[in-house]
Amino acid sequence: MNVLSMFDLKGEKAIITGGGQGLGREMALALAEAGADIAIAQRRLEVAEKTADEIRKLGRDALAVSVDVSKTQEVQNMVNIVKAKFGKIDILINNAGIGQGKSFLGMSEEDWDSMIDIHMKGTFLCSQMVAREMVKEKKGTIINISSMSGFIINRPQKQAHYNAAKAAIAHFTKSIAMELAKYNIRVNAIAPGYMKTEMTAPVLNSDMANEWLQLSPMGRFGEPYEIKGLALYLASRASSFMTGSVILIDGGYCCW
Ligand SMILES: NC(=O)c1ccc[n+]([C@@H]2O[C@H](COP(=O)([O-])OP(=O)(O)OC[C@H]3O[C@@H](n4cnc5c(N)ncnc54)[C@H](O)[C@@H]3O)[C@@H](O)[C@H]2O)c1
Secondary structure (H helix, E strand, O other), rough: OOOOOOOOOOOEEEEEEEEOOOOHHHHHHHHHHHOOEEEEEEOOOHHHHHHHHHHHHOOOEEEEEEEOOOOHHHHHHHHHHHHHHHHHOOEEEEEEOOOOEEOOOOOOOHHHHHHHHHHHHHHHHHHHHHHHHHHHHOEEEEEEEOOOHHHHOOOOEEEEEHHHHHHHHHHHHHHHHHHHHHHOOEEEEEOOEEOOOOOOOOOOOHHHHHHHHHOOOOOOEEEHHHHHHHHHHHOOOOHHOOOOOEEEEEEOHHOO
């Protein structure tokens, strides 16, 4: 098989949660550039609409859906809307997320719950409801967004809830990959290091960010577009023998 044709997503239908901005937007554009039609599903509909418009300009079909990934009914509604529009779902990227710096001793129950609900429960709900559709087609690819924070403990900031959620997503990825392999559904995860997005923008010029750069072998932050190649690889037939993998993309951060 020609290697470039393995990256072709023509006719495929994808959902990207939190796809309106940051890494989600870049991954949505990557899949659209490779031929897929895209549903951008996230809390702020106006942001989703903007990215959906960019995708339409590429000549693909696009849909913006409002969803809070931590709410069962909203996730079911998202799946129903996308199914009604596209007829099937081939690719899901569980990307929606939040960041928060909080010490363990100062962390409230609300801090803990919102972090775990959005990252872990959201990944569970979206994966389960979409996988139930993929099982009917005997075909699908799920990509979960973990973090290098699932491998190491970041410093100097304190974020035990975030680190725990991202480590859980990595292990959850492997667990469901084993259950879904027999249905021809592959599940892998991407674990990014520090990337320049709306999430990190408020701190990129701080002393803390300077410390991150000192700790990073490449001495720079990732540009958002640098996630596109890996997302397309995992979404496409180019990675057809891969499931249950968690791949770091961190400028070498975790080697030190
Ligand atoms: N930027 C980094 O350095 C970095 C590093 C490692 C991992 N990540 C992870 O990558 C993912 C994307 O991060 P980003 O940097 O692009 O952040 P971002 O803040 O730019 O984008 C996050 C998106 O998720 C959406 N979202 C948040 N809560 C939601 C909810 N409950 N339901 C639906 N949508 C919701 C937001 O509206 C936003 O569109 C996150 O899971 C994040 O934890 C980011």
